Amino acid sequence: MACETAGGTTLEVLRRLESGPRGLTETEAASRLVTHGENTLPQRRTPSWPRRCAHALRDPFTAVLLCLGLVSAAVASWGTAVVILALVAVSCVLRASGERRADRSMAALRELVAGTATVLRRDIAHEPPRPREVPVTELVPGDVLRLGPGDLIPADVRLLQARGLAVYQGVLTGESAPVGKTAVEVPGKRAAGGGSGGGESGGSGPVSLSAGDVPSPAVDVPGRSEAAADGPGAPGGNPFDAPHLCFQGSAVARGTATAVVVATGDGTRFAAAHRQPAARREGGAFDRSVHGISWVLIRFMLLTPPLVLMANAALRGRGLETLPFAVAVAVGLTPEMLPVIVTTCLARGATLLARTHGVILKRLPALHDLGAVDVLCVDKTGTLTQDRPVVERALDPAGRDDPEVLRWAAVGAWWTLQLAEPPAPDALDEALLEAAGPVGEEYDGVDAVPFDPVRRISTAVVRGSLGRHTVVVTGAAEAVVERCTTEPGERDRLLALAAREADAGLRVLAVATADRPAGARTPDARGLTFRGLVTFRDALAPTAAEALRGLADRGVTVKVLTGDHPATAARACRELGLDPGEVRTAAQPGGTEAVGEATVVARCTPQDKARVVAALRAAGHTVGFLGDGVNDVAALRAADVGLAPRSAVGVARESADVVLAEKDLTAIGHAITAGRHASGNIASYLRVTLSSNLGNVVAMLAAGLLLPFLPMLPAQVLAQNLCFDAAQLAFAHDRPGTAALRAPAVLRPRSFLRFVTGFGLLNAVADLATFAVLAFALNGPDAFDDEAVFHSAWFTENLITQALVMLLLRTGRRAEGSRTPGPVALAAAGLAAVGLLLPPSPLGAALGMTALPTAYYLLPAVVLGLYALALTAARARHRQRQP
Numbered sequence: 027m028a029c030e031t032a033g034g035t036t037l038e039v040l041r042r043l044e045s046g047p048r049g050l051t052e053t054e055a056a057s058r059l060v061t062h063g064e065n066t067l068p069q070r071r072t073p074s075w076p077r078r079c080a081h082a083l084r085d086p087f088t089a090v091l092l093c094l095g096l097v098s099a100a101v102a103s104w105g106t107a108v109v110i111l112a113l114v115a116v117s118c119v120l121r122a123s124g125e126r127r128a129d130r131s132m133a134a135l136r137e138l139v140a141g142t143a144t145v146l147r148r149d150i151a152h153e154p155p156r157p158r159e160v161p162v163t164e165l166v167p168g169d170v171l172r173l174g175p176g177d178l179i180p181a182d183v184r185l186l187q188a189r190g191l192a193v194y195q196g197v198l199t200g201e202s203a204p205v206g207k208t209a210v211e212v213p214g215k216r217a218a219g220g221g222s223g224g225g226e227s228g229g230s231g232p233v234s235l236s237a238g239d240v241p242s243p244a245v246d247v248p249g250r251s252e253a254a255a256d257g258p259g260a261p262g263g264n265p266f267d268a269p270h271l272c273f274q275g276s277a278v279a280r281g282t283a284t285a286v287v288v289a290t291g292d293g294t295r296f297a298a299a300h301r302q303p304a305a306r307r308e309g310g311a312f313d314r315s316v317h318g319i320s321w322v323l324i325r326f327m328l329l330t331p332p333l334v335l336m337a338n339a340a341l342r343g344r345g346l347e348t349l350p351f352a353v354a355v356a357v358g359l360t361p362e363m364l365p366v367i368v369t370t371c372l373a374r375g376a377t378l379l380a381r382t383h384g385v386i387l388k389r390l391p392a393l394h395d396l397g398a399v400d401v402l403c404v405d406k407t408g409t410l411t412q413d414r415p416v417v418e419r420a421l422d423p424a425g426r427d428d429p430e431v432l433r434w435a436a437v438g439a440w441w442t443l444q445l446a447e448p449p450a451p452d453a454l455d456e457a458l459l460e461a462a463g464p465v466g467e468e469y470d471g472v473d474a475v476p477f478d479p480v481r482r483i484s485t486a487v488v489r490g491s492l493g494r495h496t497v498v499v500t501g502a503a504e505a506v507v508e509r510c511t512t513e514p515g516e517r518d519r520l521l522a523l524a525a526r527e528a529d530a531g532l533r534v535l536a537v538a539t540a541d542r543p544a545g546a547r548t549p550d551a552r553g554l555t556f557r558g559l560v561t562f563r564d565a566l567a568p569t570a571a572e573a574l575r576g577l578a579d580r581g582v583t584v585k586v587l588t589g590d591h592p593a594t595a596a597r598a599c600r601e602l603g604l605d606p607g608e609v610r611t612a613a614q615p616g617g618t619e620a621v622g623e624a625t626v627v628a629r630c631t632p633q634d635k636a637r638v639v640a641a642l643r644a645a646g647h648t649v650g651f652l653g654d655g656v657n658d659v660a661a662l663r664a665a666d667v668g669l670a671p672r673s674a675v676g677v678a679r680e681s682a683d684v685v686l687a688e689k690d691l692t693a694i695g696h697a698i699t700a701g702r703h704a705s706g707n708i709a710s711y712l713r714v715t716l717s718s719n720l721g722n723v724v725a726m727l728a729a730g731l732l733l734p735f736l737p738m739l740p741a742q743v744l745a746q747n748l749c750f751d752a753a754q755l756a757f758a759h760d761r762p763g764t765a766a767l768r769a770p771a772v773l774r775p776r777s778f779l780r781f782v783t784g785f786g787l788l789n790a791v792a793d794l795a796t797f798a799v800l801a802f803a804l805n806g807p808d809a810f811d812d813e814a815v816f817h818s819a820w821f822t823e824n825l826i827t828q829a830l831v832m833l834l835l836r837t838g839r840r841a842e843g844s845r846t847p848g849p850v851a852l853a854a855a856g857l858a859a860v861g862l863l864l865p866p867s868p869l870g871a872a873l874g875m876t877a878l879p880t881a882y883y884l885l886p887a888v889v890l891g892l893y894a895l896a897l898t899a900a901r902a903r904h905r906q907r908q909p
Contacts, residue, residue: 185272395650399770408567409691415454500535531597570602582698635651662682788893796886
């Protein structure tokens with residue numbers, strides 16, 4: 027284990043690992059990779075086909091079907107038992123094959139986000155080490171790593187050097203606060219924060235920030251807890267308390283470190299924890315709604331057989347001989363293909379998203395939640411704007427446009443870049459040079475002092491006329507103005523001008539110059555002439571405006587949570603067509619709920635973001651959060667759906683449910699559409715199958731009490747159900763209409779059950795009308811004498827009715843411009859064909875059916891036509907009443 031290898035002094039650890047501070051050579055690393063294997067988590071054994079099928083029996087509908095089949099076998103109703111058990115077997119096989127395809131797809135998709143680590147390696151032993159990016163799977167014991175803010179720790183490591191290091195190790199210990207780490211082992215003591223509720227330890231280091239964010243204050247707790255705890259190598263010691271050890275799965279919160287790998291793969295603590303059963307993640311709103319509806323139906327199914335038995339015994343004097351029919355009626359109410367449809371829709375949607383838009387779902391049910399998202403929280407920089415400023419205007423001291431101000435600012439930027447150390451332009455320098463074009467080369471540079479955050483100015487000196495130099499100073503307005511010679515009251519007026527531009531959401535750079543004798547001291551020049559201001563705005567993301575309109579069309583409210591100045595955030599929103607309303611800050615009074623109602627929340631700390639997301643969820647919203655920094659982790663975990671770009675820091679990417687190819691709202695729009703596509707198809711399946719099944723069950727119960735014989739034999743009921751189930755698989759490949767994609771995919775159980783009940787009763791009326799036609803209109807009361815004709819006619823009518831329901835109640839439509847029918851239309855046509863062709867076939871004869879006289883097709887056709895008209899009218903009325 028890691029703690030055993032890491033025990034002792036640093037030198038002893040390096041000797042045991044046959045390594046050193048300079049790391050391994052490539053040859054040594056390759057040899058150890060063969061010996062120790064890849065640094066991967068132990069793969070859970072892929073369930074075998076029998077195990078997958080057994081797992082499928084845990085679905086409540088499948089379990090109820092199995093019980094009903096066993097009951098049929100117990101009363102020697104072998105035909106009914108065989109058909110029911112065949113339904114169970116088909117359902118289990120289809121679900122197992124769908125899960126196997128989904129597992130293969132997800133395994134392939136996860137490879138797209140495989141991480142890398144920075145190691146020190148050498149080609150040969152005598153060369154100096156060079157930092158190299160290698161896949162984490164190729165790490166071996168003895169490798170020397172470099173760690174920085176946001177990095178996931180890819181193996182169990184012993185620290186060699188650490189500066190202000192704190193790590194999140196809650197994935198292993200459950201701690202929410204980062205734990206301080208040092209490279210020095212402290213015998214008999216543990217790091218503050220180890221265990222439950224501890225504080226942070228160690229000095230504060232730099233915090234990795236996503237652009238536009240503000241770091242939360244670091245809390246430093248000097249020293250360490252004096253709790254009685256053994257060292258990591260002592261009996262009973264807790265290795266997670268060791269300040270010099272870090273473990274795979276942890277994440278760097280702040281600071282930097284160099285560490286040596288002591289364990290990889292199966293030997294890590296994370297691998298040991300991974301072998302334990304993982305806690306199930308709570309399902310989303312859509313899943314909970316489906317489960318609620320399912321249990322209502324299961325209760326009804328369990329009540330159906332005893333009700334049928336008692337009614338037939340009381341009214342018809344039929345006892346246990348009607349049990350197979352009662353069981354078949356209960357089976358007819360079961361949407362046993364629901365697990366298959368759900369798995370197929372989600373796996374297909376995830377695969378299409380990855381292939382066409384580079385969006386990777388790390389958690390398959392997250393596609394449900396994406397479809398239900400109605401609030402999307404994002405930051406500003408990198409999402410609505412690019413991570414670079416552009417010049418907006420150049421103003422003279424009177425506030426008028428003056429290109430000369432821009433020219434002098436660009437001259438200063440050019441020579442600062444050429445002469446200062448380090449010679450790297452910041453974002454404002456790049457924006458100035460891009461806007462001004464080729465300037466500065468007409469002068470001879472003399473000296474430059476780069477921007478100093480304390481002085482808040484940068485200075486460049488260029489050669490002017492004979493024996494004279496020109497000093498160009500740029501920087502914060504307050505710092506520049508105080509170095510200028512101004513008239514009384516002029517200083518306040520210039521600062522007010524700068525404040526006005528800042529309040530408009532612009533960044534402001536002041537420019538001043540001075541003429542000096544050659545050789546004069548210039549770093550803190552005074553007596554400058556104020557030239558004017560250059561203002562900058564954030565460059566808008568090229569696809570942001572269109573993406574925001576697309577999200578609004580889909581009923582998604584976008585909220586901007588940023589660490590920027592309120593005016594800056596509001597300006598970017600207005601330029602993109604997003605009304606910022608009243609911009610609030612996280613520190614404003616009114617509580618988190620009031621802040622969460624705002625479109626833009628500025629000056630957000632990481633904790634503020636998580637609180638706003640939690641408040642939105644508590645208010646009943648389904649919330650997505652897009653983040654890419656360490657500071658976004660809390661909000662990513664608090665949201666219903668966490669989204670991160672592939673370029674995000676490791677801990678943010680691992681905390682997310684969805685990984686995007688780029689930090690782009692357009693990709694999120696595609697993901698939400700795919701989620702609604704899958705959820706819409708699942709909802710269509712439920713609406714169609716449950717309303718049709720409920721209508722058939724009600725009609726069968728009524729007919730069973732009114733007719734002197736059973737309206738349909740148990741085997742015929744089950745065969746009809748099997749045909750209908752097979753046709754329902756087409757819903758996994760349907761295309762929802764635009765109306766289904768314009769609103770969040772929310773399945774409200776009460777509204778849904780009202781829909782199913784209403785259309786189910788309409789279906790029952792059509793079935794009972796068919797009974798009346800068959801019994802009286804064609805051959806009069808003598809029709810009761812030919813049970814086979816009645817069974818065959820109703821079997822045909824039932825399947826055609828179900829085909830009409832599939833066509834008229836689905837949300838899908840044929841693809842625009844396509845001349846070929848969609849999958850549901852083809853399945854409905856096939857179902858109707860089976861209804862017409864099965865009764866006269868040899869299989870129909872085996873099921874107790876017979877060919878129908880031609881007259882038997884005419885009047886039922888009229889009933890079906892009237893039913894189609896009534897169904898169309900009811901559907902139109904239902905849509906009008908929808909909000």
